Amino acid sequence: MMSWMNIELNLLILLPAFSAPIILILDRINEKLRKIFVILSASLSLYFVTALFFANFTDIKKGSFFLQYTFDYFGGPFIINFSMDNLSLFFSLLISMAVFLIIIYSTSYIKYNKAKYYALFFLVAASIQGSVLTADLFTMYLFIEGITVFTTPLISFKKTEKTTEAAMQYLYYGIIGGVFFFISIILIYFNLGTLKIAETALGFSEISGPMQLTIIIFFLLSLIIKLGIFPIHFWLPKAHSACPAPVSALLSGVLLKVYLYIFMRIFWTMISFDYLIELHISTFIMDLALVSSLLGHIFALQEDDFKKMLAYSSIGHIGMILAVLMLNNQAAFYGAMLHIAAHLMMKSGLFLSSGYLLRTAGSHHIDELEGIGHKNRITFGAFVIICLGTIGMPPLLGFVSKWYILLAFLKGKHFFAALVTVLGSLIALFYYLRYISKAYAEVSPELKSASWSADFAELLHFLKGDQLMSTIVYVFTLLIIFFGFSFQYFDMPVNTAIIELLNPQKYIDLVLGG
Amino acid sequence: MFINAVFIILFLLGFYALIVKKNLIKMVIGLNLMEAAVFFWVISFSDIGGEVAIHKLNEAAVNFNDPVPQALTLTGIVIGASTAALLLTLIIELNKFTDTIDRDEIEGLNN
Numbered sequence: 001m002m003s004w005m006n007i008e009l010n011l012l013i014l015l016p017a018f019s020a021p022i023i024l025i026l027d028r029i030n031e032k033l034r035k036i037f038v039i040l041s042a043s044l045s046l047y048f049v050t051a052l053f054f055a056n057f058t059d060i061k062k063g064s065f066f067l068q069y070t071f072d073y074f075g076g077p078f079i080i081n082f083s084m085d086n087l088s089l090f091f092s093l094l095i096s097m098a099v100f101l102i103i104i105y106s107t108s109y110i111k112y113n114k115a116k117y118y119a120l121f122f123l124v125a126a127s128i129q130g131s132v133l134t135a136d137l138f139t140m141y142l143f144i145e146g147i148t149v150f151t152t153p154l155i156s157f158k159k160t161e162k163t164t165e166a167a168m169q170y171l172y173y174g175i176i177g178g179v180f181f182f183i184s185i186i187l188i189y190f191n192l193g194t195l196k197i198a199e200t201a202l203g204f205s206e207i208s209g210p211m212q213l214t215i216i217i218f219f220l221l222s223l224i225i226k227l228g229i230f231p232i233h234f235w236l237p238k239a240h241s242a243c244p245a246p247v248s249a250l251l252s253g254v255l256l257k258v259y260l261y262i263f264m265r266i267f268w269t270m271i272s273f274d275y276l277i278e279l280h281i282s283t284f285i286m287d288l289a290l291v292s293s294l295l296g297h298i299f300a301l302q303e304d305d306f307k308k309m310l311a312y313s314s315i316g317h318i319g320m321i322l323a324v325l326m327l328n329n330q331a332a333f334y335g336a337m338l339h340i341a342a343h344l345m346m347k348s349g350l351f352l353s354s355g356y357l358l359r360t361a362g363s364h365h366i367d368e369l370e371g372i373g374h375k376n377r378i379t380f381g382a383f384v385i386i387c388l389g390t391i392g393m394p395p396l397l398g399f400v401s402k403w404y405i406l407l408a409f410l411k412g413k414h415f416f417a418a419l420v421t422v423l424g425s426l427i428a429l430f431y432y433l434r435y436i437s438k439a440y441a442e443v444s445p446e447l448k449s450a451s452w453s454a455d456f457a458e459l460l461h462f463l464k465g466d467q468l469m470s471t472i473v474y475v476f477t478l479l480i481i482f483f484g485f486s487f488q489y490f491d492m493p494v495n496t497a498i499i500e501l502l503n504p505q506k507y508i509d510l511v512l513g514g
Numbered sequence: 515m516f517i518n519a520v521f522i523i524l525f526l527l528g529f530y531a532l533i534v535k536k537n538l539i540k541m542v543i544g545l546n547l548m549e550a551a552v553f554f555w556v557i558s559f560s561d562i563g564g565e566v567a568i569h570k571l572n573e574a575a576v577n578f579n580d581p582v583p584q585a586l587t588l589t590g591i592v593i594g595a596s597t598a599a600l601l602l603t604l605i606i607e608l609n610k611f612t613d614t615i616d617r618d619e620i621e622g623l624n625n
Contacts, residue, residue, distance in 0.1 A: 138586060145593045152600055161611035165623055168538075168604045175545055175597050179552060182590060186556050189582065 008048065009069045009082045009133060012092065015045055017126035020119040027115035035107065038118050042103040045125070049096040053089065060086060063496045066510045068135070081196065083135040085507055086496040091132050091261045093493070094341055098254050098348050099125050105352050105472040106246045117157065123150045124250065128258050135511055137185045137195045137270075140262065144181060144226075147258070148174035151251065155243040166242035169235045173225050180222035184215050197270045198511035201504065204271055212271075213279060219266055220281070226259045229322065230292035233315055237299075240314065241307035241364075245355020248307060252314045253348035257340050260321060269504040273328050286326040290420045293319030297427040306357075306364040309431060310350055313390065316424050317343050323420075324405045327412045333501055335404035337494040338487065342401040342480070346390045349476030353383040356469045366438055373439035379470045380439060382477040387432040389480045392425045396484040517558045524551035538605050538615045542598055549594045553587045560584070 019041040026034040052067075059065040063086065071080040084092065103121065110117050127146035134140045148171065156167035189195055191211060192203045204212070228236035240252050267273055276282040296315030303309040317339070324336045354364065360375055361368045373380045389396035392403075402425065409418040483489065500507055524547055531544025564579035605615060612620050 138589075142589065142593075145597075149593075149596060149600060152604075156604065156607065159607065161608065164604055164608045164611065165620065168601065168608065169623065171597065171601055171604065172541075172545070175549075175601075178593070178597075179549060182586075183552060186552075186583070186586065189586070190559065195582075 006067045006069045008052065009067055009084055011048055012045065012096075012133065013082070013126050013130045015041060015048070015126075016122040016129065020122045020126075023118050023122065024115055031114075034115060034118075038103065038107065041122065042100050045129075046096045046100040049089075049092050052084075053093060060089065060496055061492060063499045065089065065496070066507075068511060079136070079196075080139065081135040081511075082133045083507075083511055084133055085500050085510070086493070087261070087264065087500040088132050090337070090493050090497040091257065092129065094344055095128055095132065095254055095258070098344055099128070099250070101472050101475060102246045102249050102254075102348065102352070105249075105355075105469055108468040109246055109355055110244065113157070117154070120150050120154050121247075121250075124154070128254065131258060132261055135197055137188065137197060137200065140265075141178070141181055141185055144262070145178050147255065148178060151247070151255070154247045155239050155251075157244055157247065158242075163242040166235075166238040170239040173232065173235045177222045177225035180218045180225070184218040184222065187211065187215050187218070196511070197265065198508040201270045201272070201508050202512075204275075212275060216271060216275065216279070216281065219271075220285070223259060223263050223266075224288075227256060227263070227318055227322065228315055229319060230288055230295055230315075233292060233296070236315060237303075237308045237311035240311035241305060245307075245351055245358065248311075248354070249348040249351040252311060252351060253344050256314065256318050257344055260318070260325075260340060263322070264325070264501060268501045269507050272504065277328070282326045282328070286323050286414075286417070289319040289323040289326070290417055291319075293317075293323065293424055294420050297424045297431075301427055301431045303431075304366045306366065306369065306435065307351070307354055308364075309435070310347065310354065313428060313431070314343075314347055316428070317347075317390075320405065320421060320424065323417055324408055327408055327414070329408070329412070330498060330502065331404070331411055332408040333498040334494060335401060335406075335408045337497055338397075338404055338490055339401035341490060341494075342389070342397045342483075345476055345479050345483075346386055346398055349386045349473060349480065350383070350390065352469070352476065353379065353386065353473045356473060357383070359469075366435060369435060369439050370441050371439070373436070376470075379473060382470075382473050384436055385477050386480060387436065389484070391428045391432060394484075395481075397480045397487060398484075400484060400487045517555060521551050521555040524548075524554065527551075536617045538608075538617060539602070541617070542601050542605070545601075546594060546598055549590070553590055553594075556583050556587050 019037070023034055023038060026037055053060070056065050056067075066083070066085050068081070068083040103118075106117070106121070124147060127143045127150060131140055131143035131147065134143060152167050152171045152174070155170055156163045185195060188200055191207045192200055194200060194203070207215070225232045240248050243251065267276060273282070276285075293316045296312050296317075296319060300309045300312035300316065303312055321336050321339055321343070324332045324339075326332075356376075356379055357369070357372060358364060361372050373384075385396070389398035392399045402421065406418055406421050409415075409421060528544045528547030528549075528551060531540055531547065535541055535544065560580050560583035562577070562579060564577055608620065609615055614620065617623055
């Protein structure tokens with residue numbers, strides 16, 4: 001029977017999902033109405049998550065927060081099951097915030113095919129929320145496939161040869177990853193007769209050894225493809241650099257974190273992490289992730305295309321987060337969670353500012369960026385601050401998270417990993433400096449903007465159409481500076497999210513009990 | 515045994531087409547063959563010789579096939595069809611720019 005308990009969980013998924021067709025219809029009627037509806041729907045999604053957060057604030061603080069929605073079809077075997085614990089709440093909050101800001105940015109960035117763009121964007125947002133909230137493997141598979149299918153047209157949105165190739169390669173690897181995921185869940189179903197994450201977690205030890213290994217390997221293959229870890233990473237820079245700037249921010253800033261969340265859900269909650277240690281897979285993944293991290297930074301060093309450089313740097317950061325997660329202790333989780341939040345803000349901010357710089361420079365090639373620092377001083381200043389955060393300069397947020405990751409590696413006596421973290425930051429310093437020095441190169445005076453006072457006067461019009469883009473970049477910059485000084489605000493949500501990773505039994509009991 | 519043999523042959527055939535063939539459309543066919551192999555295996559493996567369909571289930575009937583793998587496969591087929599359609603559209607788009615569907619002649623697809 002249909003239950004009315006916690007039905008608001010569905011809203012997080014259904015609101016963006018139903019917004020998509022409504023946007024397409026409204027666009028036929030009145031363009032202004034569509035514009036208002038897009039912003040309304042995006043802000044409502046953000047409002048629901050924050051409202052959930054504040055309504056359950058005391059529970060979250062105690063670490064006992066849990067919401068579940070079940071819909072069973074008249075007692076049949078088919079059950080829709082969404083659940084939200086501290087871990088999913090943390091990701092849900094971050095994602096809704098980023099998606100909201102990116103949509104506001106898009107309203108002034110996207111100039112054509114707007115209705116189609118927003119419809120696809122909301123469908124991706126719905127799939128993302130779905131894959132974070134689901135408590136069921138098959139629904140998770142559906143939402144992952146949804147993400148792949150709906151992002152592909154967004155990547156080839158500009159319809160040039162380059163974007164079409166990138167979208168095609170992205171879709172190929174997405175489908176192969178999906179097939180591996182499907183094989184894994186079907187093996188679980190044949191062995192245990194269930195697809196609920198909690199029930200699978202209970203019964204996983206009853207499966208025979210070789211079958212356990214097969215299931216783990218297929219899950220790993222699927223997620224390594226989706227995360228762009230070293231041997232299968234080459235589709236990522238192409239796909240993340242071909243699309244419009246807001247979509248790049250979504251792919252690199254938000255989507256990679258969602259796959260990290262799925263990784264945690266599967267390998268900590270569902271399959272106990274002890275299996276990975278026992279089968280010596282965790283050390284293997286850690287080495288692979290570290291190699292991937294180092295290679296990502298090195299590739300970024302030799303890249304002349306601005307957005308491709310950012311995408312390679314994403315590979316470097318994701319490899320580092322995955323490596324630190326493999327340590328499987330509280331300090332490591334703390335660093336990883338903090339860096340997930342930091343990287344989400346920094347990469348989204350960098351990609352969005354790359355879109356703004358494209359407007360003035362006309363190209364993403366390093367030679368075209370000459371003198372751009374003089375032309376729009378304030379925006380480029382914000383961009384430089386985000387770059388410094390990504391490199392890991394104190395007192396910005398990127399420094400704090402990298403510091404905790406480094407501490408976790410040193411505490412675990414993984415000196416090679418610590419070396420890779422430091423080396424990655426050093427290499428990052430060089431490749432960002434290449435672009436920044438180019439941007440501040442001396443140019444003829446007529447190319448410079450008039451005066452500082454005129455620049456600041458423009459700041460006052462921050463809500464006007466064209467200024468909206470730079471305003472969003474400033475918002476990300478301020479967030480990075482603010483949380484750099486006061487990262488203690490992350491303590492509570494991060495620490496409660498870590499409880500879920502350290503103690504998966506809690507999630508299992510709550511899902512099956514309630 | 516027979517089921518597993520057919521599954522492996524179909525899967526490897528699809529994998530071969532995906533890796534070796536240079537024609538982009540043949541690659542799509544290979545991908546779909548791989549998916550079809552998985553679906554075939556799932557359906558055959560879950561078939562225990564059921565007598566009645568699940569919606570006509572009554573107390574007299576004792577033997578019926580598990581409907582969940584069938585539901586999974588149906589959904590999988592729908593997803594496979596939509597992704598294949600999307601891939602073919604992208605190939606048509608690409609053909610407009612490059613006048614070829616040979617993987618080796620399109621620079622952006624070679625690493």
